[in-house]
Amino acid sequence: MAYKVAQECVSCGACRVECPNQAISLGEATFVINPERCTECVGSMHASPRCAEVCPVHSPKPDAAHKETRDQLLSKWKKLHPEKVPGVK
Numbered sequence: 001m002a003y004k005v006a007q008e009c010v011s012c013g014a015c016r017v018e019c020p021n022q023a024i025s026l027g028e029a030t031f032v033i034n035p036e037r038c039t040e041c042v043g044s045m046h047a048s049p050r051c052a053e054v055c056p057v058h059s060p061k062p063d064a065a066h067k068e069t070r071d072q073l074l075s076k077w078k079k080l081h082p083e084k085v086p087g088v089k
Contacts, residue, residue: 002035003049004063015051015060020044021080024051030059035066042070043077045087 002023005015009030016024016031021044023037033051040049040062051060068076077086 001040001068002038002063002066003033003040003051003060004035004066005031005033006059006061008057009055009059010057012056014054014056018050018054020046020050021077033060033063035063036076037080038066039073039077039080042073043081043086 005024011026011030013026013031016026019033020041021037021039023034023039024031025034026032041047044050046053049060052058074086
């Protein structure tokens with residue numbers, strides 16, 4: 001499932017820089033994650049979602065409204081990065 005930014009966000013931008021899919025942008029009050037681009041870092045060389053790893057307040061959380069299997073996330077990643085080979089961790 002895609003991740004979303006929770007209320008704890010302090011708008012530091014650490015997550016935005018780390019997102020390999022460019023899914024994170026500045027919204028009206030805090031950063032937001034585009035569920036169409038979020039793959040939980042499946043397909044990238046990261047073992048877990050980078051946004052959650054680098055956030056100083058642990059704001060990014062799984063978004064229950066966007067449940068996806070690992071295969072669905074990998075398929076999405078391949079569409080976003082057709083020129084790349086998926087990384088495996």
